[in-house]
Amino acid sequence: MLMISPDALLRLRSETRAPVTLALIRPAPVKKLPRHRREAIVDALAAMMREAELTPFAIEGPGRAAIRARLCMFGWRWGQADAAADEAVQAALARVGAKRPDWKQGQPEWTQDGVTPQTRERCARCAKPLPIDDDAHWRKFCGPVCAQAAKVDRNRRRDKDERYAKEKIYRLAWAEKQQPRACKLCGTIFKPKRNNDYYCSRDCGDQSRVKAFSASRRSRGREMQMVCEAVRTE
Ligand SMILES: [Zn+2]
Ligand SMILES: [Zn+2]
Incomplete structure (x- = not known):
């Protein structure tokens, strides 16, 4: 069996392998x-x-x-x-x-020096x-x-x-x-904090919700009335 001495192995490796170099660290501009x-x-x-x-x-x-x-x-x-x-x-x-606190003070359960646990x-x-x-x-x-x-x-x-x-x-x-947008209720120009911000203030939002609620109640009332009338005419 062919045996390679450690010296020969080292020489072989150094001849066959590319030398290892560290990547240059260039600070980003x-x-x-x-x-x-x-x-x-x-x-x-x-x-x-x-x-x-x-x-x-x-x-x-x-x-x-x-x-x-x-x-x-x-x-x-x-x-x-x-x-x-x-x-x-x-x-x-x-x-x-x-x-900035020092290292010791920065630990999660730090207590002052001299405090008896x-x-x-x-x-x-x-x-x-x-x-x-x-x-x-x-x-x-x-x-x-x-x-x-x-x-x-x-x-x-x-x-x-x-x-x-x-x-x-x-x-x-x-x-x-974000671009400023107009309030859906009062038209005031405001900058939205979220995508679904449609009103300039909480007041405007509340008012529009009350309006929408009473409108839906009215329309539901009309529907009920129509149903009742339909039942009566049957
Ligand atoms: Zn326990
Ligand atoms: Zn408004």
């Missing part, structure tokens, strides 16, 4: 959002950040991803889209005066009594099932918040591009 678009995006982000639960940083990640995704759909390169999205998000954070008697999730043993002072859950489930719950809540923030940004971006 900077592409900027048009000024009025950027202003509108930063305004919308800042408004969301002011209302954000717990911290304005809750909007940072989903905001950046949502803007980047939309820019990519409009043909921007990923790097350019990401840089522009990040720039807008950071500007919004600066506008609301957000101060309370000794629990019951599981934080299912409220079953915890076993009393040497580990009792740090135990929070009755077992791995509850600990894992609590983590899943927390992540699910966070994902829901992130999805909601992204949706809101998509909708704002959509609304920003």
